[in-house]
Amino acid sequence: MVQIKMTTHLLGANELLANKNRRLFEEKGMLVINLMSSPGAGKTTILERTIEMLSGKIRIGVIEGDLYTDQDAVRIGNKGIDVIQINTEGACHLDAGMVGKAFEQLPNSELDLLFIENVGNLVCPAEFDLGEDYRAVVLSTVEGNDKPMKYPLIFHQARAVLLNKTDLLPYTDFDLDRFREDLVRINPSAEVFEVSGRTGEGIEDWLQWLLEEVKKKQLLR
Ligand code: MG
């Protein structure tokens, strides 16, 4: 009983902070994407590719959520863009308060596109609004095609779903048709991108979509 009350309270407080973040992001005309997946699906690799290929075209920043380390933030920083690390010290998701504080520390907050790489987890990150425009979920072929059915909430809310590691498809039992069918059932309007962060295959379509969404957001400003 007490636990339920606390959870409700925390989610309510999170909602206020998420709305505050959203107003700030809107003032700046910045597209914000909350990138989620299980550990090892390839969020950071996809971000590295994305940053490399969009560098010079738009201004990108990254907020990196991790349990304890800064390894991913170092990888992103090596691409020459601003990155702020959040260490959740064991908490398995980011919340809006953490993101608001991290955003204040970005050296340059005038961006076209901000990625928030969430903690690797397909469950509770789905319950925390960070003030983002869109959620994007990465699933890799080595995890199996049953993930959308097992974690429907996170896939249901996603504006974009990236199926990563398509280069490994021949070495897995991943059922691509089944995955596509399940996803249509759970979230018929999701944009689906089949990519390989490692080889770069399919990344072009994802970038095209991102650039269009960045433009739309700036027109709304
Ligand atoms: Mg990562």
Ligand code: ZN
């Ligand atoms: Zn959590």
